[in-house]
Amino acid sequence: MIRKFGRLVPLIIVLIVSLIGFGILYVSNDGFDTAALQNMAALLVLILASYSLILFASFGDEYLFLIVSMIFAIGIISLLRLDETAAHNQVMFFYVGMVGFFVVYTVYRRLSIWNDPRIVRIYIALSVFLFVVTKAFGSEVYGAKNWIDLGPITIQPSEIIKILFILALSGLYTNYDIKTTKKARRRDAISQKRQLVIMCVAYLYIGFLLLQKEWGSALLYFLIYFTLQYVLGKGFKFLAINAVLAAGGAYVGMMKVSHIQERIAIWRDPFGYFDPDKSRQIVQTLYAMASGGITGTGLTLGSPRYIPLVKNDFIFAAICEEFGMVGGVAVIMLFMLFVYRGIRISLRATRPFNKAVSLGISAMFCYQTFIIIGGVIKFIPMTGITLPFISAGGSSLASCFVSLAILQAISSKEGELSDVI
Amino acid sequence: MGYLRFLSKGVISIQDLGILALVPRLFSIIFVLLIYIFIVRIIKMVSSDIAVMMKKKSSGNVGTYLKLLNIRSSLDFPISESYEIAADVKIGRDRTCEIRIDDPFLSSVHAEILCREDACYIHDLNSTNGTTLNGTPLRGDPIELINGDKISFGQLSFIYITDKSEKK
Numbered sequence: 001m002i003r004k005f006g007r008l009v010p011l012i013i014v015l016i017v018s019l020i021g022f023g024i025l026y027v028s029n030d031g032f033d034t035a036a037l038q039n040m041a042a043l044l045v046l047i048l049a050s051y052s053l054i055l056f057a058s059f060g061d062e063y064l065f066l067i068v069s070m071i072f073a074i075g076i077i078s079l080l081r082l083d084e085t086a087a088h089n090q091v092m093f094f095y096v097g098m099v100g101f102f103v104v105y106t107v108y109r110r111l112s113i114w115n116d117p118r119i120v121r122i123y124i125a126l127s128v129f130l131f132v133v134t135k136a137f138g139s140e141v142y143g144a145k146n147w148i149d150l151g152p153i154t155i156q157p158s159e160i161i162k163i164l165f166i167l168a169l170s171g172l173y174t175n176y177d178i179k180t181t182k183k184a185r186r187r188d189a190i191s192q193k194r195q196l197v198i199m200c201v202a203y204l205y206i207g208f209l210l211l212q213k214e215w216g217s218a219l220l221y222f223l224i225y226f227t228l229q230y231v232l233g234k235g236f237k238f239l240a241i242n243a244v245l246a247a248g249g250a251y252v253g254m255m256k257v258s259h260i261q262e263r264i265a266i267w268r269d270p271f272g273y274f275d276p277d278k279s280r281q282i283v284q285t286l287y288a289m290a291s292g293g294i295t296g297t298g299l300t301l302g303s304p305r306y307i308p309l310v311k312n313d314f315i316f317a318a319i320c321e322e323f324g325m326v327g328g329v330a331v332i333m334l335f336m337l338f339v340y341r342g343i344r345i346s347l348r349a350t351r352p353f354n355k356a357v358s359l360g361i362s363a364m365f366c367y368q369t370f371i372i373i374g375g376v377i378k379f380i381p382m383t384g385i386t387l388p389f390i391s392a393g394g395s396s397l398a399s400c401f402v403s404l405a406i407l408q409a410i411s412s413k414e415g416e417l418s419d420v421i
Numbered sequence: 422m423g424y425l426r427f428l429s430k431g432v433i434s435i436q437d438l439g440i441l442a443l444v445p446r447l448f449s450i451i452f453v454l455l456i457y458i459f460i461v462r463i464i465k466m467v468s469s470d471i472a473v474m475m476k477k478k479s480s481g482n483v484g485t486y487l488k489l490l491n492i493r494s495s496l497d498f499p500i501s502e503s504y505e506i507a508a509d510v511k512i513g514r515d516r517t518c519e520i521r522i523d524d525p526f527l528s529s530v531h532a533e534i535l536c537r538e539d540a541c542y543i544h545d546l547n548s549t550n551g552t553t554l555n556g557t558p559l560r561g562d563p564i565e566l567i568n569g570d571k572i573s574f575g576q577l578s579f580i581y582i583t584d585k586s587e588k589k
Contacts, residue, residue, distance in 0.1 A: 007466065013459045017452055024448050063463060070459055112497070296453070298446030323453050330456045337463060350494035413499070 007062065011051045014070045015044050021077035021299065028300040029084075036084065039091050043076070050098055059105065060412030061345060067338045068389055068404060074331060075390030078319050079311065081300060086311050086392045093394045097401035104405035109413055115353035120171035123164045124201060130157040131208040138212070158209065158217050159386075159399035162364060163406075165205050165221060170356035172198045173232040195229070195238050213259060216375075216383025220367050222246060227363040232356055267381035281308045282378055288321035289328075289377070296324030311392040313384065316376045331390075332373065339366040345411045354410045361403045485541060485583040487520070487534075487572065498523040500577075509535050511546075512574070526550050526575030532559075534566070541566045541583065550575055 022040055026032055032040075047069045055062045072094065080087035113119055134157045139149050147154045173190065202225040209218040222242075229238055253260045266279045270286065273279040284307040291297060304310050304318035320328040342362030349355040365388055372387045374380040386396040485506045493500060500522055504510075510519040515529040528548040535542045542563035545552040552559045553573040554566075566572075570581040 010459055010462045010466070013455055013462070017455045017459070020448055020452050020455070024445055024452075028445070063467065066463065070456065074456070295446070296449055298443075298449040299452070300445055323449055327449075327453045327456070330453060330460065333460050334456075337460065352494075413497075 007055060008052070010066055011048060011069065014066070014073050015048065017070070018044055018073045018077065021073070022080070024299045025077065025080055032084075036088065039088060043091050043094065046095065046098060047073075050101075054408070058412070060408045060410075061341060063341050064338065064404060064408055064411070067334055067341070071331070071334050071338070071389045074319065074334075075315065075387075077299070078315055078322075078390070079392055081322070082304060082311055082315075082318060083392075089394070090392055090397070093397045096394075097397050100398060101401045101405045101408075104402050105409045105412075108406050108409040114167060114357075115171045115174060117171070117175055120168055120175070123168040123171070124204075127161045127164045127168070127205065128208075130161055131205075131212075133157070134212065135208075153394060156393070156395035158212075158214060159395040161205070162217075162221070162399055163402055165202075166224065166357060166360035166364060169198060169202065169225060169228055170353055170360055172201065173228060174352035174356050190232070190234050192237075195233050198229070198233075199225075199238060199242070214384065215253070215260060215263075216371060216385040219383065220364070220371060220385060223367045224360055224363050228356060228360055231359060263381040263383075267378060270378070281314060282382060284308070285314055285317040285376060286378065288317050289325075292321040292324050294325045296320070296322050296327055298322060313372060313382075313386060313391060314376055315390055315392070316373055316387055319390075320376075332369075335365070335369045335388075339369075342366075342407055345407060349410055349413075354413065358407055358410045361407050364403065365400075485536070485581075487579040488582055490571070490578040490580055491576070496524075496576075500524075504579075506534055506536060506541060509533065513546075513548075522577065524575045524577060527577075531574055535563055541581075543572060543581075548574065 018040075051062070051065055051069060053059060054065050076087060076090060076094075079090050108114065134148060137148055139147050147156055172194070202221070206218050206221050206225075209221060226239070226242055226246075229242065233239070254264060255261075262278060266273050266282060270279045270282045276283075288302065288304060288307060292302060296302070299322050302318070302321040304321055307314050307317055310318050316328065316331065319331060323330075339362050342358060342365065346355050346358035346362060349358055368385055368388060371380065371383055372385045372391075375382040375385075386393055388400045389397065487504045487506065489500060489502050489504075491500075493502070504520045511530055511533045512518055512520040512522070512527070513529050513531040514521070514523060514525075514527050518530060528546075528550070530546050531548040532543060532545045532552045535544060542565050543552070543554060543559065544563035545559040551574070554564060555571050566581045566583070568581065568583050572579045572581060
């Protein structure tokens with residue numbers, strides 16, 4: 001028990017890093033008002049308290065929250081540097097997120113209903129309902145009809161639907177286990193018909209996203225489905241069908257959809273693109289990252305405000321400008337560690353449904369981070385996805401915390417005692 | 422820039438400002454360095470966890486241990502495939518037990534296994550749901566365990582495996 005105190009050291013590092021960041025910003029801002037200072041202090045205390053709870057009360061894998069708190073600390077400092085109000089909101093969302101985290105953790109852990117076939121139908125029904133509501137009442141922002149404006153707050157339903165998607169697919173893939181005949185337990189008991197049903201459900205979701213012109217999310221959902229199909233499905237037939245459909249879809253998108261054509265053109269030659277308003281985002285990003293160089297310009301010495309939408313999707317560019325390539329690589333490594341932990345949890349789980357869900361969530365974080373960072377560094381065309389835990393945005397943060405809670409719950413349910421290292 | 426304004430509130434000449442403008446850069450570098458130290462520490466912690474698990478795996482199941490007979494995925498709580506018995510162990514839900522299992526059908530301190538030089542004995546500690554040895558409920562005094570004995574408490578069943586030679 002005592003030796004566990006040594007495990008607090010990494011969290012202390014997170015706190016020191018946060019204090020240094022706050023310190024620099026304090027000095028450069030000529031100080032903050034007391035409300036902001038109280039907020040920051042409360043944030044650090046909350047992080048310390050939550051981590052201690054997870055560590056000492058054995059709430060499951062301790063590394064998940066540790067990595068997330070470092071990622072979040074970097075995010076908060078970048079956001080504070082960009083926009084104090086946004087940072088304040090982000091901290092508020094963090095409080096709500098942590099409450100939600102413990103609630104979801106407890107609820108998910110206690111009940112075993114999550115893979116019940118009736119509940120799986122509810123997931124799908126709820127998702128369709130949310131999609132329809134978004135289509136009907138949503139407001140169009142930056143070309144995608146993705147937000148619901150509820151007055152003071154705006155929600156991005158696709159963030160909620162992401163989790164329902166993973167839960168629904170996992171349930172469908174592993175539900176044959178509910179019949180406890182010996183035959184049904186064999187992995188290749190999943191039938192062709194079932195895989196076809198799952199494919200239709202997956203494309204239902206993807207179809208809705210394409211209707212909403214959410215190309216990035218559609219790609220993300222497709223990759224998650226493809227991963228689950230690869231791991232949980234039988235045979236290569238469905239993988240081949242999906243690969244062909246994806247290639248076909250991408251081709252049609254490139255030829256027919258002007259929105260996509262635009263983005264690809266900007267990606268191929270941002271500096272020469274005829275409409276500077278559209279290409280400004282990636283151009284400014286490239287300038288910013290170049291001026292950052294390897295070690296960065298230093299916190300507060302860069303000029304990230306030139307980048308459009310820098311608070312949400314392109315915050316990684318701001319991090320690269322001020323903390324340099326080394327800072328950007330550090331963030332990427334943190335996400336890689338996080339995904340590693342997630343996949344490990346999936347390997348150690350014994351119940352197929354939990355295995356599938358934790359795999360789906362790990363895949364979600366993995367692909368999401370890849371797609372957004374890839375878009376920021378012009379590795380792939382830009383998409384409208386958010387960077388988990390760092391991008392400013394209540395819906396994004398909320399869905400990340402809920403996913404984290406589910407992952408944490410699975411890790412604690414299956415315990416430290418599996419044979420997988 | 423707010424930072425430089427703060428500095429120039431004192432009596433500082435313009436030449437000095439050049440060097441001092443490096444301070445935020447320096448702090449940023451320390452910031453990033455600390456993040457890397459954090460990453461390295463996590464990797465070290467994870468590796469040491471793996472090393473401990475590998476040691477446990479490679480030392481294998483020699484000596485005396487209890488092997489779980491239930492199917493793990495049907496149970497709602499974390500449990501090991503096997504529990505080594507090196508010395509006297511208590512079995513139960515309480516944190517003080519050496520073999521700690523969170524089974525609601527177990528008492529806080531359910532039973533104990535006492536190990537003497539050449540044999541181990543099982544002793545039910547007045548548990549609520551009782552302990553069964555090869556089908557017979559245990560009462561009172563400790564009973565000697567021999568290789569292959571089946572022990573049940575709550576919903577769990579274990580088989581007792583040992584390489585100790587039997588007392589004849």
